[in-house]
Amino acid sequence: MASRNTIVAHVEDRPGVLARVASLFRRRGFNIESLTVGHCEEPGLSRMTIVVDGDDHQVDQVCRQLFKLIDVVSVQDITYVPMVDRELALLKVSATNFNRREVLDVVEVFRADVVDVHSEALIVQVLGDEGKVNAAVEMFEQFGILEMVRTGRVAMVRGTETTKPPAISDSQQAAAAIRAMLGRRPEGALPFASD
Amino acid sequence: MRLTGARILMECLRAEGVEVFFGYPGGVVLPLYNTLGEYPDIKHVLVRHEQAAAHAADGYARVAGRTGVCLATSGPGATNLVTGITTAYMDSVPMVVLTGNVARDLIGRDGFQEADITGITLPITKHNYLLMRASEIAPAVKEAFHIASTGRKGPVLVDIPKDVFIEEAEWDGYPQGVSLRGYPIMDVPREEEVDKAAEIVNSAKKPIIIAGHGVVQSEAQDELVEFAERSDTPVLTTLLGISGMPEDHELSYGFLGMHGHFYANMAADRADVVIGIGMRFDDRAMGRFSDFNPTARIVHIDIDPAEIGKNFKTHAPVNGDVKETLSRLLPQIERNSHPEWRAEIDQIMDQHPTDYIEEGTGLGGPWLVRALAEATEGQSTIVTGVGQHQMWAAQYYPYTKQRQWVTSGGLGTMGYEVPAAMGAQFAQDEPIWSICGDGGFQMTSQELQTVADHNLPVRFAIFNNGFLGMVRQWQELFYEHNYHSVDLGQPDFVKLAEAYGIRGVRVSTRAEAIQIFRDLEGYDGPVVIDFQLEREENVWPMVPAGAALSETIESAEEL
Numbered sequence: 001m002a003s004r005n006t007i008v009a010h011v012e013d014r015p016g017v018l019a020r021v022a023s024l025f026r027r028r029g030f031n032i033e034s035l036t037v038g039h040c041e042e043p044g045l046s047r048m049t050i051v052v053d054g055d056d057h058q059v060d061q062v063c064r065q066l067f068k069l070i071d072v073v074s075v076q077d078i079t080y081v082p083m084v085d086r087e088l089a090l091l092k093v094s095a096t097n098f099n100r101r102e103v104l105d106v107v108e109v110f111r112a113d114v115v116d117v118h119s120e121a122l123i124v125q126v127l128g129d130e131g132k133v134n135a136a137v138e139m140f141e142q143f144g145i146l147e148m149v150r151t152g153r154v155a156m157v158r159g160t161e162t163t164k165p166p167a168i169s170d171s172q173q174a175a176a177a178i179r180a181m182l183g184r185r186p187e188g189a190l191p192f193a194s195d
Numbered sequence: 196m197r198l199t200g201a202r203i204l205m206e207c208l209r210a211e212g213v214e215v216f217f218g219y220p221g222g223v224v225l226p227l228y229n230t231l232g233e234y235p236d237i238k239h240v241l242v243r244h245e246q247a248a249a250h251a252a253d254g255y256a257r258v259a260g261r262t263g264v265c266l267a268t269s270g271p272g273a274t275n276l277v278t279g280i281t282t283a284y285m286d287s288v289p290m291v292v293l294t295g296n297v298a299r300d301l302i303g304r305d306g307f308q309e310a311d312i313t314g315i316t317l318p319i320t321k322h323n324y325l326l327m328r329a330s331e332i333a334p335a336v337k338e339a340f341h342i343a344s345t346g347r348k349g350p351v352l353v354d355i356p357k358d359v360f361i362e363e364a365e366w367d368g369y370p371q372g373v374s375l376r377g378y379p380i381m382d383v384p385r386e387e388e389v390d391k392a393a394e395i396v397n398s399a400k401k402p403i404i405i406a407g408h409g410v411v412q413s414e415a416q417d418e419l420v421e422f423a424e425r426s427d428t429p430v431l432t433t434l435l436g437i438s439g440m441p442e443d444h445e446l447s448y449g450f451l452g453m454h455g456h457f458y459a460n461m462a463a464d465r466a467d468v469v470i471g472i473g474m475r476f477d478d479r480a481m482g483r484f485s486d487f488n489p490t491a492r493i494v495h496i497d498i499d500p501a502e503i504g505k506n507f508k509t510h511a512p513v514n515g516d517v518k519e520t521l522s523r524l525l526p527q528i529e530r531n532s533h534p535e536w537r538a539e540i541d542q543i544m545d546q547h548p549t550d551y552i553e554e555g556t557g558l559g560g561p562w563l564v565r566a567l568a569e570a571t572e573g574q575s576t577i578v579t580g581v582g583q584h585q586m587w588a589a590q591y592y593p594y595t596k597q598r599q600w601v602t603s604g605g606l607g608t609m610g611y612e613v614p615a616a617m618g619a620q621f622a623q624d625e626p627i628w629s630i631c632g633d634g635g636f637q638m639t640s641q642e643l644q645t646v647a648d649h650n651l652p653v654r655f656a657i658f659n660n661g662f663l664g665m666v667r668q669w670q671e672l673f674y675e676h677n678y679h680s681v682d683l684g685q686p687d688f689v690k691l692a693e694a695y696g697i698r699g700v701r702v703s704t705r706a707e708a709i710q711i712f713r714d715l716e717g718y719d720g721p722v723v724i725d726f727q728l729e730r731e732e733n734v735w736p737m738v739p740a741g742a743a744l745s746e747t748i749e750s751a752e753e754l
Contacts, residue, residue: 011377012376012377015325016313016325019314019317020317023317023318024318027318057504060504061501061505064500064501065501067377067500067501068499068501069322069377070321070322070342070375070377070378071377072377073376073377074377165376174376174379175379175380175381175383176385178379178381179381179385179500179514
């Protein structure tokens, strides 16, 4: 059964990195639900949040294959780690004098923001996890959604733990850190059979 | 000191100790060729097609145990390398591929002979570079050699625009090291993984080792033999693992897979512990995944963490270099003996030997390989193409020395045998035997000119049955004998050789074959031997496509 999984990867901020990652997903037949890239706390690195469909084995392979890319500095599967995940959506909703009040009621319920107003439409900004954004979209559909854009998921682990890549020059230590990052699936999941 | 990009590149190759590289000139690499005369210590071998440059570098790398280097111009020169790069990628062969590209301001504008070779080779290289400044050449070349030759080895491509060869940059010596944060060396395995593997090996009743290319690449034959002897474990190899285990050793039971030995396939299928060492549980080796020995516990040692668990659930994953891992594992392996298990396999071997040699005077593939083995005392380096001749060469030649066996396993590249043998011959003085198919030979025979240029003592033994033999075998067995496009017309190979100024010989009988082997002793030039094989001989045993190893058959009647 397919499920949604969240992977955080730090990559060198170099031309072609996105193509390498995309090429790998295409070649191995992995299914990307969403992929977001942007700056992170360390200059020179970009942070990717990748949501993939797949079973435990496939997601484990995604992480291992991703890590083989030279420009990928770290890969962490945070699906089973307590985390905060957010997505932003902009919805252009049909709204006239006739029903604007109703639309604004829904905006309020979702604690969304109106970021543009026109006599026949509003742009609503919805922020939340995927479920909340889905629910908002569903509610606004009754008024007519003229246009929609969603950012895809960004995520961060809760507490003091970070997904920052190890800043280690010693190769053996780096190897150990990377090995610890890979294989964070629950006990019994592939690739390691219980004995 | 300021040097041009071209000179910086050559200084880098010199610093890497590159003795030979294979290339073909063209417009955008002219600035580089303009400097080659200043570097006579780095031999440039002019091939006749860029595909051959890549295969030659690959063959050289496999025999020398060093990184092979090849060079091509932009556009068609670069794209012609693609088959050779993929061949090396699939078999994890260390290679640095240099290409020229159009000048920087023309990139992306579809200029004459422009190809996006870094884009094209994304999925078939371990890494690649497009260099936009001469100052980037030295660090990139240093990284390229480092990446190609460490970890799971593979090809790395460096693409250099024409004007970057001309641009000057500061040269203050070859970089001492690399700083690659996303590429830690994973040679040393984790202790707990080694402990777990030792525990499973020590408790095994019917263990089997499957040794792959990683054993050869890591040159871990001694460690493998010691591991096998101490634990009394029979050793099988994969197709590419051949020569990793000396086949004259009592624990050697040949190779497994689609055309592996019957007893090897049965041993893998009946073992209670399968120890994969430097191999990747490929479908051609393991048969139908879902029915491969479902009760076996699997120990998997591999340098590439992505290979562990890719195709099979692994009970003891060990991520590390083969030699490094085996030397850490050995002290924990208890002396053991499994006489009943050995006897079980020996009995299968007695009942099902790989001995499909027909009586008579005509030339059959198995007979011919065995005769070659006798004539060369099993000591020659053998390079093959892909098909029936490849399988016979794998089955009937007794390999004992690491790097003695060179073949395109993963990609299965026909035509590999001619340029790979040419390139490999630059790594050793002893004559190399290139066992060729008559189909493959016709794909790359232009390299006979390169062989003639350098008077290389390669022996090209064409296993000539006038058919695309393996395809014909499949059409016979699985497509109701409906032969189509397999009956190959061909030139007169003897005259072809002679046209290149190479000795050509035709051999039709066993007596003639034995005679030519004798005649060639001490002959230090190239030769093409057209062995006229029986036309419709099949390779046995066989695991039909999609079948399990336990369903290995030994004749068409069993289908």
